[in-house]
Amino acid sequence: MRILIVEDNVALADELTADLKRAGYAVDWLADGRDALIQGAIEPYDLILLDLGLPGKSGLDILREWRATQMLRPVLILTARDHWAERIEGLKAGADDYLTKPFHPEELQLRIQALLRRAHGQVNQPQLHAAGVQLDEGRQCAVKNDEIIELTAAEFSLLRYLMLHEGQIVSKSKLHDHLYDGETERDSNVIEVHVNHLRRKLGKDIIETKRGQGYRLQKNSG
Numbered sequence: 001m002r003i004l005i006v007e008d009n010v011a012l013a014d015e016l017t018a019d020l021k022r023a024g025y026a027v028d029w030l031a032d033g034r035d036a037l038i039q040g041a042i043e044p045y046d047l048i049l050l051d052l053g054l055p056g057k058s059g060l061d062i063l064r065e066w067r068a069t070q071m072l073r074p075v076l077i078l079t080a081r082d083h084w085a086e087r088i089e090g091l092k093a094g095a096d097d098y099l100t101k102p103f104h105p106e107e108l109q110l111r112i113q114a115l116l117r118r119a120h121g122q123v124n125q126p127q128l129h130a131a132g133v134q135l136d137e138g139r140q141c142a143v144k145n146d147e148i149i150e151l152t153a154a155e156f157s158l159l160r161y162l163m164l165h166e167g168q169i170v171s172k173s174k175l176h177d178h179l180y181d182g183e184t185e186r187d188s189n190v191i192e193v194h195v196n197h198l199r200r201k202l203g204k205d206i207i208e209t210k211r212g213q214g215y216r217l218q219k220n221s222g
Helices: 010-022 035-044 059-068 086-095 105-119 153-164 172-179 190-202
Strands: 002-006 027-029 047-051 077-081 098-102 133-136 141-143 147-150 207-210 214-217
Touching: 002 010, 002 035, 002 172, 010 027, 010 105, 027 035, 027 098, 035 059, 047 059, 059 077, 059 086, 077 086, 077 105, 086 098, 098 105, 133 153, 141 190, 153 190, 153 214, 172 190, 172 207, 172 214, 190 207
Parallel strands: 002 027, 002 047, 047 077, 077 098
Antiparallel strands: 133 141, 141 147, 207 214
16 A cells, blocks of 8 residues: 655654555655645555645645545545644545644554545454455454464555455556555566465465456455
8 A cells, every 4th residue: 555645844754654664555755735736646645644734835725625626535634733623624624534743653553544444445344354364454464264374565565455455356557556655666577476475375266367457356255
């Protein structure tokens, strides 16, 4: 999953970037509101963390413009402003959630997980699961038949994305767009390698290859 951080506090942005990368997210960072307005609208981010007090253009103005163009991806506001009226303004502008600084990194990650599940119609699931496999996002491992299956960081990120899109055909180019940040050089064969590793660990039939189209993770039966 690919996240954009829009935050002009460099120290905080560095901390958030490191935390989110450890949690298996691809992360881009921008400090200027004018840049964020454009890049946030055109790049395929799964979620955006947006500060309100930005140089160039305020976070609220950015959010209003995004929503006016029907940009629907989840936006979580991060701000030092804790007045109730400002929180209401953020929600009215189209924010999906609101977190006041300072906050605990674990709370942010749980809110991100919840927003991503909600965005993909999995509101009632406390954890992702598909085809008899459950994903433990805290430990970055899979559980199948009560057995813990260790995953590499790349395998975990790929499985999480496919689980959020279970039953859907996901193209290799879309996987590249959502699993890697804007600075990472993309190898055309690396996705196929990680898919094969997941099949060996979780079962050869869990991920179906649709020739010329992409990959599809099995849906839960029933």
